[in-house]
Amino acid sequence: MIVTVTLNAALDVTYHVPRLTAHATHRVSDVTARPGGKGLNVSRVLAALGHETVATGLAGGRTGEALREGMAAAAPGVTDALMTVRGETRRTVAVVDAASGDTTMFNEPGPLVGAEEWAAFLRRYAELLDGARAVALCGSLPPGLPVGAYAELVRAARTAGVYVLLDTSGEALRRGIAARPDAIKPNADELAQLTGLTEPLRASGEARRRGARAVVASAGPAGLLAVAEEGVWQAPVPERLEGNPTGAGDSAVAGLLSGLAEDLPWPDRLARAVALSAATVLAPAAGEFDHKAYERLLPLTEVTEGHKAA
C-alpha cells in the first residue's frame, strides 16, 4: 500500500473568459471544479495503475467537503483518509483566456491549521505508516504548520521503515531534506533554488549531501535525471510533446513509487515515471494521463546510465 500526504489540498477551479483584461469586469462563461493537490494526483495515478493507495492530509470547510466528494467520484480506487480540520480548504482559480489560450492563476493560501490539529494528524499518519510500502509527501504547507512539518513526517516514516519521497519546494524542502528522505523529486527551478547550482548533476549531488538519499530531477523535455547510491541514470522524454504539463510531476512520482512497490530496479522506475509524465502532458484533461499514450511511450523511453552535461 502506498500512502500519499497532501497537507494543503485544493479545489482547482477553472474559469473561461473571452479575454483577460487587468482591472476590468469579466463574465465567466464556464466554471469547472475538480479535486486538486499533488498527493491526491499521485494517488489517482497509482490507483489507475492498479496499486492500493491511501490519500491522507488535511481538508476542511465546505470546500473540503466538495473536494472529498469530487475525489470519491473521480478516483473511486483511492482510499480517502483525509483528516478534517476547522479551517477552509483552499481554492485555486485558473482563468483561461480564450483569445490567447494563456492561463492566469490565483492560489489561495489554505486553512490555518492549529497545533492540536497537527498533533492529531501525526497520530493518524503513524497509523497509516503501519503496513505501508512507501509514502509520498507532496506540495506546499498550509498556514499555521511549522516549517519543519515535512522533516517530522520524514523522520516518522524512516523510524517506521517506510520508503519516503518528498516532493515540495522552498523552505519546506530545505528543512525536510535534512531529515534524510529516501528520495526528492525537484524540478530544475526547485533544485537550483535549493542548492544555488544550475547544473543538474552537480546540484543533485549537493542535494544528496544535504540529506536526500536519491534525487530525481525533472527538466521538462530533457526528462528525468536520477542520482542515487546505486548509480546515475538519465531518461529523456521519447518524443516532442504538446499539451498541458499540469500534474506531469505528480505522475512521475506515481511512476517512481509504483515501480518501487513492484521491486523494479531504478532504470525501470525511471522509464515508467517518464512515460507516465509524458502521457499526462498528452491527456486532454489537466492532471490525468492518457493510458494508450503511456503504453505506447513506455517501450520507447530509453534510460541511459551516467549523465552527459548539456
Added chain:
Amino acid sequence: MIVTVTLNAALDVTYHVPRLTAHATHRVSDVTARPGGKGLNVSRVLAALGHETVATGLAGGRTGEALREGMAAAAPGVTDALMTVRGETRRTVAVVDAASGDTTMFNEPGPLVGAEEWAAFLRRYAELLDGARAVALCGSLPPGLPVGAYAELVRAARTAGVYVLLDTSGEALRRGIAARPDAIKPNADELAQLTGLTEPLRASGEARRRGARAVVASAGPAGLLAVAEEGVWQAPVPERLEGNPTGAGDSAVAGLLSGLAEDLPWPDRLARAVALSAATVLAPAAGEFDHKAYERLLPLTEVTEGHKAA
C-alpha cells in the same frame, strides 16, 4: 413589510494580490467572502433603517449555504426566505491589486434553474406578496430562467396591489419594463442602453413611454433624477465623495422604498436615497453604509423640482 428578490445571489469573494499580472501565477495573501446580490444589499439597508424586510430569491449548493450563513451573521434583521435550488449559487471574485489599488472582477454565471424550480418560486413569491407594502426586483437573471422572468414578477405584484420597483439591466429590464413596474432605477449607462438616448430627462421620458410609471435615474455625483406622474425632481450629491461605489445603487433603492413605506412624498424619498447612497460610498466596507455620514448628509441633500439639462 418590504420584500426583495435576488434571483442570482452571489458569494462575493475578494482576493488581495501584491500586483496583478496577466498570465502569471499569483499567491493570494488574503481571502474574504461576504453575501452578495443586490436585493440582499437592499434588505440589509432596510433592516438597518428599522424596516421589516424579507429577502427571497434563489440559492443552492455549498456556496448557497455559505451565503445564507453569512446573511444570518451580517444581517440578523433580514428574514431569509431564499428558496433552495439544485444548482450552485455563483461566486464573484474581485482581485484587488495592492500596487495600483485597482480591482479585476470575475463573475460566475450562476446556477442553471429548472422550469419546475421557477414555478415553485412563483408560488413562494405570491405568498410573500400577501402582506407586503413594496417589492424590489434586483439584479441579473441566472441561466435557465426565461428572459421575461421579471415581467412575470412585475405582473404578479401589480395584480396583488403591491408597489414594485425593478432594478436590472439589458434584456431583462427591456422585457420587465413592458409589464409596467411602479419604478425602475437605472444608472446612466443602463438607461442609455434601454432607450438609445443619452440626455437623462428625455431618456427617462422614453422609459416611461415603454411602461415604467416612474424612473429614478442615477448618475454618480450628479445624484438622482426622478421622473414620475407627480412631477420631476433632481437631487445632486451634496458633497464630493471619495470611496467605493459598490452597493450605492442598492442603498438608493432602500432609501426610495423605505420612504414609500413611510408614506413620504417624492422629494423626501429622493433625499433619503441620495444620502444613503452617498453614505454607502463613504463606508469602509463595500456595500454597507456609514450611519453617521447618512445622518449628516440627509439635511444637506437638496431636492429641486424640475430638471436643468447639463
